[in-house]
Amino acid sequence: MGISDVIPLPVAVDKELEKWTIWGRPLTDVWFTTTEKIHEIIDMGPIKNVLNWGRKNSLWFLMQPMGCCGVEMLVFGCPHYDCDRFGIFPRATPRQVDVMIISGYITRKYLPAIKNLWEQIPEPKWVMAIGECAISGGPFYDSYNIVNDTSKFFPIDVFVPGCPPRPEKFIEGFRALQEKIKQREDKRGY
Amino acid sequence: MVLSAITEFAAQEPKIYGLIIGLVAAAILASVINVVAMLLVWLERKVMGDFQARYGPNRVGGRWGVLQLGADAVKLFTKEDVIPRGADKPVFVWAPIVAVATTMLVAGALPFGAVIIDGKEIPLVVANMDISAFYIEAALSIMAISAFMAGWSSNNKYSMLGAFRGIARMIAYEVPMGICVISVAIMAHSLNVVEIVQAQSIWFVIAQPIGFVIFAIALITDLGRMPFDQTEAEEEIIAGYNTEYSGIRFGLLYFQEYIVMLLGSILLVHLYLGGWNGPVIPVISFISPMIWFFMKLIIVLVALIWVRVSLPRFRIDQVTDLGWKILLPLSMVNLAWAVVVGLYFA
Amino acid sequence: MTTANDVLSALQSAFPGAIEEAKVDPERQLWATIKPDRIVDVCKYLRDNHNFDHYSGAAGVDRIDEGLFEVTELLASHGAHQVVALLKVKTPRDNPSVKSLTGLYWNANWYEREIWEMLGINFEGHPELYPLLLSDELMGAWPWRKDYKGYPDYNTAERAIEKVNPEGYTDYSFTPTEAEIKAGTVPFERPKYPTFREREEMEIKGESEMILHMGPQHAVVPGPFLLDILVDGERVKKAFLDVGYIHKGIEKIMENRTYTQGIPITDRLCYMAALTNNEAYCGAVERLLGIEAPERAQYIRMILEELSRIQSHFLGTAEFLTLIASAVYSPFLYMIIDREDVLSCIESVTGARINHSFVRFGGVRNDLPEGFKDMTLDTLKMIRQKTEEYKELFSSDSIYQKRMEGVGVLSPSDARRLGVSGPPLRASDTPFDMRREDPYLLYKDMDFEVITRKEGDSKARVEVRLDEILESCYIIEQCLDQIPSGPIMAEGVPKRIKPEPGEAYYRVEDHRGEMGFFVVSDGSEKPVKVKARGPVYAYFQALPPLLEGVYIADVVAIAGSMDACTSEVDR
Numbered sequence A: 001m002g003i004s005d006v007i008p009l010p011v012a013v014d015k016e017l018e019k020w021t022i023w024g025r026p027l028t029d030v031w032f033t034t035t036e037k038i039h040e041i042i043d044m045g046p047i048k049n050v051l052n053w054g055r056k057n058s059l060w061f062l063m064q065p066m067g068c069c070g071v072e073m074l075v076f077g078c079p080h081y082d083c084d085r086f087g088i089f090p091r092a093t094p095r096q097v098d099v100m101i102i103s104g105y106i107t108r109k110y111l112p113a114i115k116n117l118w119e120q121i122p123e124p125k126w127v128m129a130i131g132e133c134a135i136s137g138g139p140f141y142d143s144y145n146i147v148n149d150t151s152k153f154f155p156i157d158v159f160v161p162g163c164p165p166r167p168e169k170f171i172e173g174f175r176a177l178q179e180k181i182k183q184r185e186d187k188r189g190y
Numbered sequence B: 001m002v003l004s005a006i007t008e009f010a011a012q013e014p015k016i017y018g019l020i021i022g023l024v025a026a027a028i029l030a031s032v033i034n035v036v037a038m039l040l041v042w043l044e045r046k047v048m049g050d051f052q053a054r055y056g057p058n059r060v061g062g063r064w065g066v067l068q069l070g071a072d073a074v075k076l077f078t079k080e081d082v083i084p085r086g087a088d089k090p091v092f093v094w095a096p097i098v099a100v101a102t103t104m105l106v107a108g109a110l111p112f113g114a115v116i117i118d119g120k121e122i123p124l125v126v127a128n129m130d131i132s133a134f135y136i137e138a139a140l141s142i143m144a145i146s147a148f149m150a151g152w153s154s155n156n157k158y159s160m161l162g163a164f165r166g167i168a169r170m171i172a173y174e175v176p177m178g179i180c181v182i183s184v185a186i187m188a189h190s191l192n193v194v195e196i197v198q199a200q201s202i203w204f205v206i207a208q209p210i211g212f213v214i215f216a217i218a219l220i221t222d223l224g225r226m227p228f229d230q231t232e233a234e235e236e237i238i239a240g241y242n243t244e245y246s247g248i249r250f251g252l253l254y255f256q257e258y259i260v261m262l263l264g265s266i267l268l269v270h271l272y273l274g275g276w277n278g279p280v281i282p283v284i285s286f287i288s289p290m291i292w293f294f295m296k297l298i299i300v301l302v303a304l305i306w307v308r309v310s311l312p313r314f315r316i317d318q319v320t321d322l323g324w325k326i327l328l329p330l331s332m333v334n335l336a337w338a339v340v341v342g343l344y345f346a
Numbered sequence C: 001m002t003t004a005n006d007v008l009s010a011l012q013s014a015f016p017g018a019i020e021e022a023k024v025d026p027e028r029q030l031w032a033t034i035k036p037d038r039i040v041d042v043c044k045y046l047r048d049n050h051n052f053d054h055y056s057g058a059a060g061v062d063r064i065d066e067g068l069f070e071v072t073e074l075l076a077s078h079g080a081h082q083v084v085a086l087l088k089v090k091t092p093r094d095n096p097s098v099k100s101l102t103g104l105y106w107n108a109n110w111y112e113r114e115i116w117e118m119l120g121i122n123f124e125g126h127p128e129l130y131p132l133l134l135s136d137e138l139m140g141a142w143p144w145r146k147d148y149k150g151y152p153d154y155n156t157a158e159r160a161i162e163k164v165n166p167e168g169y170t171d172y173s174f175t176p177t178e179a180e181i182k183a184g185t186v187p188f189e190r191p192k193y194p195t196f197r198e199r200e201e202m203e204i205k206g207e208s209e210m211i212l213h214m215g216p217q218h219a220v221v222p223g224p225f226l227l228d229i230l231v232d233g234e235r236v237k238k239a240f241l242d243v244g245y246i247h248k249g250i251e252k253i254m255e256n257r258t259y260t261q262g263i264p265i266t267d268r269l270c271y272m273a274a275l276t277n278n279e280a281y282c283g284a285v286e287r288l289l290g291i292e293a294p295e296r297a298q299y300i301r302m303i304l305e306e307l308s309r310i311q312s313h314f315l316g317t318a319e320f321l322t323l324i325a326s327a328v329y330s331p332f333l334y335m336i337i338d339r340e341d342v343l344s345c346i347e348s349v350t351g352a353r354i355n356h357s358f359v360r361f362g363g364v365r366n367d368l369p370e371g372f373k374d375m376t377l378d379t380l381k382m383i384r385q386k387t388e389e390y391k392e393l394f395s396s397d398s399i400y401q402k403r404m405e406g407v408g409v410l411s412p413s414d415a416r417r418l419g420v421s422g423p424p425l426r427a428s429d430t431p432f433d434m435r436r437e438d439p440y441l442l443y444k445d446m447d448f449e450v451i452t453r454k455e456g457d458s459k460a461r462v463e464v465r466l467d468e469i470l471e472s473c474y475i476i477e478q479c480l481d482q483i484p485s486g487p488i489m490a491e492g493v494p495k496r497i498k499p500e501p502g503e504a505y506y507r508v509e510d511h512r513g514e515m516g517f518f519v520v521s522d523g524s525e526k527p528v529k530v531k532a533r534g535p536v537y538a539y540f541q542a543l544p545p546l547l548e549g550v551y552i553a554d555v556v557a558i559a560g561s562m563d564a565c566t567s568e569v570d571r
Helices: A011-019 A029-030 A035-042 A047-056 A066-077 A111-120 A132-136 A167-182 B002-013 B014-051 B068-077 B091-110 B132-153 B157-190 B192-199 B211-221 B247-272 B285-310 B316-344 C004-014 C036-050 C106-121 C178-183 C195-203 C248-257 C262-267 C271-289 C295-324 C330-350 C372-395 C398-404 C414-418 C457-484 C536-542 C552-561 C565-571
Strands: A099-102 A126-130 A156-160 B114-117 B119-124 C019-024 C029-034 C056-062 C070-078 C084-092 C097-099 C122-123 C163-164 C169-171 C209-214 C226-232 C235-244 C501-507 C512-519 C528-531
Touching: A029 C056, A047 A167, A047 B068, A066 A167, A066 C271, A066 C295, A066 C414, A099 A111, A111 C169, A126 A132, A126 A167, A156 A167, A156 C372, B002 B014, B014 B068, B014 B091, B014 B247, B014 B285, B068 B247, B091 B132, B091 B247, B114 B285, B119 B192, B132 B157, B132 B192, B132 B211, B157 B192, B157 B211, B157 B247, B157 B316, B157 C209, B192 B247, B192 B316, B211 B247, B211 B285, B211 B316, C004 C019, C004 C029, C004 C036, C019 C195, C029 C036, C036 C070, C036 C084, C036 C097, C056 C106, C056 C512, C056 C528, C070 C512, C084 C097, C106 C122, C106 C536, C195 C226, C195 C235, C226 C552, C235 C552, C248 C262, C262 C271, C262 C552, C271 C295, C271 C501, C271 C512, C295 C330, C295 C372, C295 C398, C295 C457, C295 C552, C330 C372, C372 C398, C372 C457, C398 C457, C398 C552, C457 C552, C512 C536, C536 C565
Parallel strands: A099 A126, A126 A156, C029 C084, C097 C122
Antiparallel strands: B114 B119, C019 C029, C056 C070, C070 C084, C163 C169, C209 C226, C226 C235, C501 C512, C512 C528
16 A cells, blocks of 8 residues: 555655665555554564553454343443443444454344454454354254354354353453453464 | 753754744643543543442553553554545545644643742643634634544445534534633633633632533533534444544544543633632642642543433434524623623723 | 124124134134135224224244145234134145235234245235345245245355355355255245345435435344435435344244243243243143143242333333433443342242243243242332332433423324334323233232323333333232242143144233234144244334434434334344
8 A cells, every 4th residue: 555545645756655665664564554564563572462462451342232142242231240340342333343242143134244244343353152042053053044153154262152141151251352362362363 | 961052052043942842842742631531531431430330440450440541542553444445535544633633733722720830820831822712712613624524534324424413513502602702701801711710710600600501511512422422323323423433543533532521621621610720728839720720620521421421312403403592592691791790890 | 892702793694604614712712714805804894893903913824734824813902802813814835825904904014924925825915025034045935834845954054155245245145055956945046026225225216315224233223123214314204124134933943843842932032021922832832731820820920020021121211221322321221230130039030031931831940939029029129219210310301301202103093003012002092901901810810000101202102111110010019919829830731742733822911012922733742833923023013104204313212212122023
């Protein structure tokens, strides 16, 4: 990506800038980083630990109730369980979240929509399957309309069993995800 | 030795010296304001927790969770930056920058308290202008343009609705707000915020109670907080004008809201609650104005948070109705009152 | 007082020869088989002359042995009398077709569409036979037919083919494999219908109009459904509703389970009303079996169902508050706290927070624990006090009043016509409550009031819910006083449930309205057909007409005040 894509500059300036380098790599790479380039630069070293500390303590999740677990998801954010203690809170738009919770049955009709939601979430992102339905189809495993193998479509980091799991289990699931991020053992390798 | 070199340089090149000092002051101001805004987000989450029988953040950075916002910032600023297909790219990219820049414009003219040195009160202000009240008011309304840029360029229906709502609301409320500022200026015989503060031997909240209420409502509207957060009503239009923003750009917009909240509260304190005025505390007389100022500021901020957690949201047409049909006439009454009282005292 | 026998004799004299067989069983239910060409006339007669103004739904049954489809129309009245007419129409399995009732009853629309897409029964005269719950791939497969070979289909995920559609979004198609086409599981050639998107885009007229998609993921929705509104500025011109995003096929699944295995499935029908769903299903099967639960069991059921009603109303109101305020609105969180207390009362008996599977055929699973009475009475005292507080808060909050008053007004006649039931109907000045109307359990011995409001707007709907919480508290206190000791399971309930061949319909007052289960047995261990007539399905249908001409902000206020539950709509 050149600078002129972002700032309206003459193309000649852009071409000139592309020749400049810093630490042996083009300057524009460092300025206008994409995810891959961020990763290349900071993948090793202790700076990654700082980033992962920030990421694990600020897991915003997508407000997307789907079934019984959706109700528990709502309660999970409320006083008795209070997910805000861990820096976890729901946002309504996929652009601003880190975690997608699949909190119910994925049907044939809903699968494309939920996949698009997943693709709209900016990296780094994680996905949790909460409840039996999201893991294997649950009590509806043999329905004609249920996609019972969710892990084929999403790189699921944490499975939380239960039908529905209690809000405490939600917290446990998030703790597990935090631990995974800290240990750098999550599926997508952040 | 260094000091003497600097004074020598200042004598030789006063303009360049002034520029450098200005830049350094601006940098310090910007970073301090950002940190304070982050603390404000933290404060809001904690206070909100207290209002709602829960704890709020308490895991990151000790039992008070003070580092929570640090974690949020690290995460937001290292997240992927998505520019949606179909977005108006330059406008999309520049909107958060414009938002933060206009906020900093406000910060430049606002005094952040005062200190007493040798019995003389020195206000802590970067640019002490003659018309700073007017300037701040104008800069506050430019912010609506950044919100409109964000909403318009996102190529998203929710964002666009949020942007439209923002503009409609801004027009309806800037007028009464401006008239309130004028009323204050009439009573204080000055448009300079520092002089307005110094003129408040009686706080203007007592001298102009109607004006205070109108200004507070218009301020909440300008900040886009409950019950006036139609521009980003989560349940109606997802996240309003910043629906498509992610990563660092969203982070800027997100923190900008809180910076504006901070600056707006400071303005309210200065215009109506007597700024840093208050009896001098004997032993620590040096910073006693600062103590008064921060006490008032924190009360205003907590009150704003309190309003946020306890009121439902207006509908957009009701908001504009309130602005045009109730606040505007009332602000006229207030203006008349200010003129009469101001002339009488003069 | 009209009785079922009166209606039957009137029918027989008005339509000689049109009634093929008829019976009254139990006393308030009239079962009749009507000749297919007379069904519209019979229903019109019943509606106009005998006050059958409440169309409760329709169930399609596949009688594969007889080579027939049966469509059972459920008709009832809004309080004029308590008779339920279950009118059966038979149609041959090849080329099935019956006459549509949409001309008589507005809300027959969705029920008939559902039967059409699931069973392939054509409805003559239906205005819009488009897919409702199913995705396009399943159209033409007729999954509820007994000879549908897609069951059990373990490999759904493996068959999904990922592709990118022209707009750049990921899409999935579940293309049938060759073996499946040979087996006839999936239709090779499907009929083409205009999609939901195409149908709504036809409505865009002017330059300034656009369609705003609220869903499937949106903060307004309590589960995935698509509410599309055609807006001109901030005004809604027309609303479109697309459901089926979490259609699980519960009714088909229950056909493949034994009767007892069906109970946990009914929990998941509507997760907020698990106990009443259990009750409705078990009641229907108990009617088939001819057993009745002992008195103590009935009291336990009543106590738990009313507790469940309290928690559901709290959650419904709380969710609604997040919609007109925001997720940090304190009263919303306070309500959730109160709900947790109620939940712990329920949990002390059933052991579960949401899906209880507690009611059994002929009784309940276990007895009340020790100390339950004191605990519940304490909780109720607190709930009473809190509810009064909320009522006071809402009546004194002027912003709340401004947002709610006169928004989404349903006039009594409209509410009945659109098939609404439960709190939204009662808020429209219609005292229609199954506990009073068609008393099940021991509600006839209880002293309680049916709450109504005159206004019919969103505010009235919320007020009805809050008042019903108080009434429920009162009922529970009476139950706790009167509860006798004794067994909790009826004598002689067999381990393997095999009801005699027959049909039963049992309706209860769900937290959201009238919930009915229609169960058909053929004498085997598994039901032939289980039809769940849910309240939310009924008033979801009424949502689009309510939304015309309001502001965008009112859309959430109206949809929220209805207290929706997508899971039950989609089933």
